[in-house]
Amino acid sequence: MRTPTTDRGRILLVLALAATVTVFTATVPLLRDWFDLRVYYGTVHTWLHHGGRIYDYHVPGTTYGFTYPPFAAVSMAPMGYLGLGTAIAAALVLNLVALAVVLRILAGPGWRRYGWFGWALVACGLALFEPLRDTFSFGQVNLLLLALVLGDGWLLSTGRGRWAGVGIGLAAAIKLTPALFIGLLLVARRWKAAAVATAVALAATGLAALVVPGASKFYWTQAMWDTTRVGRLDYVSNQSLQGVLARLGETGRPLWATAVLLVLCVWAVRVRRAVVAGDWTAAFALTGLTACLISPITWVHHLVWLLPSFAVLVRAGRPRIAGALYAVMCTSVVWLWFDDSSGIDGFLGSNTYTWVTLGLLLWLPTGQAEGIRLPLKRRAATTAPAPSTAAAAIAAVSAQPGPSSGTTAAATGTAAGPGLGLVRNASSEPTGSARPAAAKPQSSSSRASSYTVKPPPA
Secondary structure, rough: OOOOOOHHHHHHHHHHHHHHHHHHHHHOOOOOOHHHHHHHHHHHHHHHHHHOOHHHHHOOOOOOOOOHHHHHHHHHHHHHHHHHHHHHHHHHHHHHHHHHHHHHHHHHHHHHHHHHHHHHHHHHHHHOHHHHHHHHHHHHHHHHHHHHHHHHHHHOOOOOOHOOOHHHHHHHHOOOHHHHHHHHHHHHOOOOHHHHHHHHHHHHHHHHHHHHHHHHHHHHHHHHHHHHHHOOOOOOOOOOOOHHHHHOOOOOOHHHHHHHHHHHHHHHHHHHHHOOOOOOHHHHHHHHHHHHHHHHOHHHHHHHHHHHHHHHHHHHOHHHHHHHHHOEEEEEEEEHOOOOOHHHHHHHHHHHHHHHHHHHHHHHHOOOOOOOOHHHHHHOOOOOOOOOHHHHHHHHHHHHOOOOOOHHHHOOOOOOOOOOOOEEEOOOOOOOOOOOOOOOOOOOOOOOOOOOOOOOOO
């Protein structure tokens, strides 16, 4: 399919795509009614205005409460002085800004070449991505954390490493999963950045201990180790290795620990090769994939950490693979096995997103040679990316020219230009549903969201 070459044709195409996306998002996906944001809001509001304890709060009519480290509640404290509607609007704005930062980092210096038409196609494609639309609909914090982490990656890849580690440290203090990126810094032998990230995470955690000592003690000694506070391990939205094993009826820790160890070994080998090649985009993408796999609970909306992987695939000249995998992640296919995940079809289908994540970890290209010229790049001056597949939207923000990094970068293994590794050297919690009062905590569908049908006892 050829894209229109006139402004009128492009406007009509964008309007048609926007209408299609609007109809899809209004009818197919489940509406989450800002449930997780309501958890955050109720927690800090009760804590600040009614003397309540952070981990005692539950959304009325449910057993769901706050599950993040105490620093997350402290950082969300300003929300307690806003009305709920204002808090929702602020969350939308923050998520939009974080998404813009993520796209800007992944796109690199050539982001202007795509113009309004290219970015309109990207917006339509991103609106279909299930982890992303759930992040917005739940009022989640995943995009903010991704932006913080990728910000550190941008600093490292552009030689501005003085402040690298601050974003990772803050993200790790808000949620535990991003702490794996400190491991990436260690594997990459970026000792200073690793020390900065660790120091920031500890300082933020210490600040929270001073502000809410009781809650801090409860979290680090009890709540952190109790996964039932977050939800059922076998729930279909849990697309981690632990979720796969739980749906098979295997709840023992030894098998899960063995699987986690194997994944970490693969990650360490692959991420080291990426770093040696100066491919920071792939290194950060591989770490995000691994964090999703080894976390005991990885709800579908946590999979926004896969976004850098699609940029890597397109950059490596594999837009069709990127488009196919991206399309799968837009389908909500795992919910077909919400009621019953038994049998071969249940094993394969209910864990679809886990298989995508694992496949990307094993086969994501790293250390690609410079000068890859995608078809989009060759015709960018005259035509825009085709909207027929999700790959086109991804390509619009990830394919770009890569100038030679020079002998210095080749010797040091660092990137030579702006953008998260797109210019490289020549060496190459509980996630709620829309309406908790419903029989199944959903908006208007029989399928379940990231919450358990039978919540764990408080």
